[in-house]
Amino acid sequence: MKTILITGGAGFIGSHVVRLFVNKYPGYKIVNLDNLTYAGNLANLIDIENAPNYEFVKADITDGELMKMIFDKFRFDAVIHLAAESHVDRSISSPMEFIFANIVGTVNLLNAARQVWSDFNGQKFYHISTDEVYGSLGATGFFFENTAYDPRSPYSASKASSDHLVRAYHHTYGLPVVISNCSNNYGPYQFPEKLVPLAINNIRNNKPIPVYGKGENIRDWLFVEDHAAAIDLIYHEAKIGETYNIGGHNEWKNIDLIKLLCEIMDRKLNRLPGTSENLITYVKDRAGHDLRYAIDSGKIQKELGWKPSLQFAEGLEKTVDWYLANEKWMKNITSGDYQKYYDNQYVKR
Numbered sequence: 001m002k003t004i005l006i007t008g009g010a011g012f013i014g015s016h017v018v019r020l021f022v023n024k025y026p027g028y029k030i031v032n033l034d035n036l037t038y039a040g041n042l043a044n045l046i047d048i049e050n051a052p053n054y055e056f057v058k059a060d061i062t063d064g065e066l067m068k069m070i071f072d073k074f075r076f077d078a079v080i081h082l083a084a085e086s087h088v089d090r091s092i093s094s095p096m097e098f099i100f101a102n103i104v105g106t107v108n109l110l111n112a113a114r115q116v117w118s119d120f121n122g123q124k125f126y127h128i129s130t131d132e133v134y135g136s137l138g139a140t141g142f143f144f145e146n147t148a149y150d151p152r153s154p155y156s157a158s159k160a161s162s163d164h165l166v167r168a169y170h171h172t173y174g175l176p177v178v179i180s181n182c183s184n185n186y187g188p189y190q191f192p193e194k195l196v197p198l199a200i201n202n203i204r205n206n207k208p209i210p211v212y213g214k215g216e217n218i219r220d221w222l223f224v225e226d227h228a229a230a231i232d233l234i235y236h237e238a239k240i241g242e243t244y245n246i247g248g249h250n251e252w253k254n255i256d257l258i259k260l261l262c263e264i265m266d267r268k269l270n271r272l273p274g275t276s277e278n279l280i281t282y283v284k285d286r287a288g289h290d291l292r293y294a295i296d297s298g299k300i301q302k303e304l305g306w307k308p309s310l311q312f313a314e315g316l317e318k319t320v321d322w323y324l325a326n327e328k329w330m331k332n333i334t335s336g337d338y339q340k341y342y343d344n345q346y347v348k349r
């Protein structure tokens, strides 16, 4: 039986990857390692928590000695590394947490893998990264796998740094690595500090929807299960040393996306058309706000046959339905310190 370590499996994307692997591959033992930060939530995995091929380990990847002990104990055949601090706004207010979790944490895992995989025989260290490492695009163009790195926020700089270190361990020590860089994900179980669940939650509760700057920044949105499917494919098919970009070819200006969400929510909540749009509130722009991200995912489409399965309209409907049906999940994670953090976030323009 193969034993696969998935880090950050209690978070948004990680929980979808864990669920997919546990259900699809009964012959793999999946170990989910997560230290349950504010963004980690075991309720995301309640449906598979008793599966015989699943085990949860609460541990912090910034603890290098502990990582070595855990690798020694489990003798993982592979690592899929998602654990990270993931929110750009938090990286602006608290950059050091991103340096520790995203850079030091990744190096600790690389060191532990290197120590245990002394013969490098069939193992794989798969590092999950973001398109934000490539910086910001103007009105045209796309990010390709060979686009030069140009990170501009503490979050993207910490992810870029971890990508470089993963490649350095491959080139220097021969560690068998694979990397993918994905665009913005949306879907069930996303912590409501990110745009889509935050807007859905605020609309439902008749609270202002904060739009940074003029709302003209563009993101390329991908349904989280399509990302998980790409990770499955890359994990199984990619050659060692390869990098793949993953994206939805689905660019939206923030303000247009928010208006679309308002329309869907008015319909779902039986509100008069236009009701939710009144909640749109322009607030001070994010410092250093990247204008546009857009991925060219031609390589993964051509080489591995991956493409997104859902149209955006369908994915958003599914997402809204999930949040409306899971009010308790939302209430639980937005209790405690969340509200305090959130209320201090925005300066109305």
Ligand code: NAD
Binding pocket: 007, 008, 009, 010, 011, 012, 013, 014, 033, 034, 035, 036, 037, 038, 039, 040, 041, 059, 060, 061, 062, 081, 082, 083, 084, 085, 086, 087, 101, 105, 128, 129, 130, 131, 159, 181, 182, 183, 184, 185, 186, 191
């Ligand atoms: P998330 O914030 O929802 O989850 C991160 C998880 O990592 C949480 O469960 C948290 O508890 C855990 N974690 C954080 N620090 C840890 C530590 N020191 N030790 C152990 N566990 C720790 O993030 P997400 O949106 O699911 O993103 C997962 C990965 O995918 C990240 O590496 C992120 O950079 C990358 N990514 C995210 C997106 C996106 O749109 N969300 C897009 C591309 C890439």
Ligand code: TYD
Binding pocket: 087, 088, 089, 184, 193, 194, 195, 196, 198, 210, 211, 212, 215, 217, 218, 219, 254, 286
């Ligand atoms: P976010 O979900 O934080 O993802 P990222 O910054 O990693 O792309 O933000 C998506 C876009 O939405 C980004 O351009 C910032 C903007 N935004 C708002 O306008 N209002 C908000 O309340 C949030 C959280 C984001």
